[in-house]
Amino acid sequence: MSSVVAKSYNKNADPVVAYCSEHTAILTPLQVELQKETLTNAPMGGMLGAPEVLTFGQHFIQSFGGKRVLDIGTYTGASALAWALAVPDDGEVYTFDIDHTNYKKYGVPILSKDQKTFAKIKPVEGAAVDSLDKLIADGQSGTFDFAFIDADKTSYPAYYEKCVTLLRSGGVILVDNSLRGGKVADPKCREDPSNAAIHATNDIIFQDQRTRSALLNLGDGTHVAFKK
Numbered sequence: 001m002s003s004v005v006a007k008s009y010n011k012n013a014d015p016v017v018a019y020c021s022e023h024t025a026i027l028t029p030l031q032v033e034l035q036k037e038t039l040t041n042a043p044m045g046g047m048l049g050a051p052e053v054l055t056f057g058q059h060f061i062q063s064f065g066g067k068r069v070l071d072i073g074t075y076t077g078a079s080a081l082a083w084a085l086a087v088p089d090d091g092e093v094y095t096f097d098i099d100h101t102n103y104k105k106y107g108v109p110i111l112s113k114d115q116k117t118f119a120k121i122k123p124v125e126g127a128a129v130d131s132l133d134k135l136i137a138d139g140q141s142g143t144f145d146f147a148f149i150d151a152d153k154t155s156y157p158a159y160y161e162k163c164v165t166l167l168r169s170g171g172v173i174l175v176d177n178s179l180r181g182g183k184v185a186d187p188k189c190r191e192d193p194s195n196a197a198i199h200a201t202n203d204i205i206f207q208d209q210r211t212r213s214a215l216l217n218l219g220d221g222t223h224v225a226f227k228k
């Protein structure tokens, strides 16, 4: 199916996508270095967060003075770095991944060059559903300002539910890959379990009375939910 859903760093990105990104994405030299290292050397470089989505998320954090962030899906650390740059000195970014090998190998050598920002990042290794459940069990519900969901797609409904619980009123959730290159709009493509899970998450968010939301064609699709 024809589609102009794309991350701007993809070589053949649609000119309108490229134009929007050129007028949105702002990266520090460290972010540029991490992006280059990830796309050149890390396995599955296409998992890297789209810079336009990361900048958009930073604007939310900085606009409402967000301090505590949930970053679900670390990979090499691009989203964690973006949030750590946006929160104040006493801010905290919990970044979750089933396996932090790529973060340690490609991310840490670059991120650690800026110790002040690096110190705000708290890596949590293991299945993110379990790690989020642990935070809830620890009594941290309602204490986070911002969440970014960008890990295994079939767990998205669970991640969204747990993020709504962990966010304070007024907090914001960004759900990445909400359009899956446009595939969610094609019923045939929804036979794939990951696409079906994203489609289900979009329905859940749209119908959720606990949040206000908008599904945007930004990056690979960004569903924004504002907790009431």
Ligand SMILES: C[S@@+](CC[C@H](N)C(=O)[O-])C[C@H]1O[C@@H](n2cnc3c(N)ncnc32)[C@H](O)[C@@H]1O
Binding pocket: 047, 048, 049, 050, 072, 073, 074, 075, 076, 077, 078, 079, 080, 096, 097, 098, 099, 126, 127, 128, 129, 150, 151, 152, 155
């Ligand atoms: C798309 S990448 C994250 C990209 C990153 N947010 C960025 O901005 O570059 C998805 C990550 O989710 C992780 N992942 C997969 N299954 C997971 C699970 N069950 N729990 C936590 N992380 C998981 C993968 O190891 C991978 O690093």
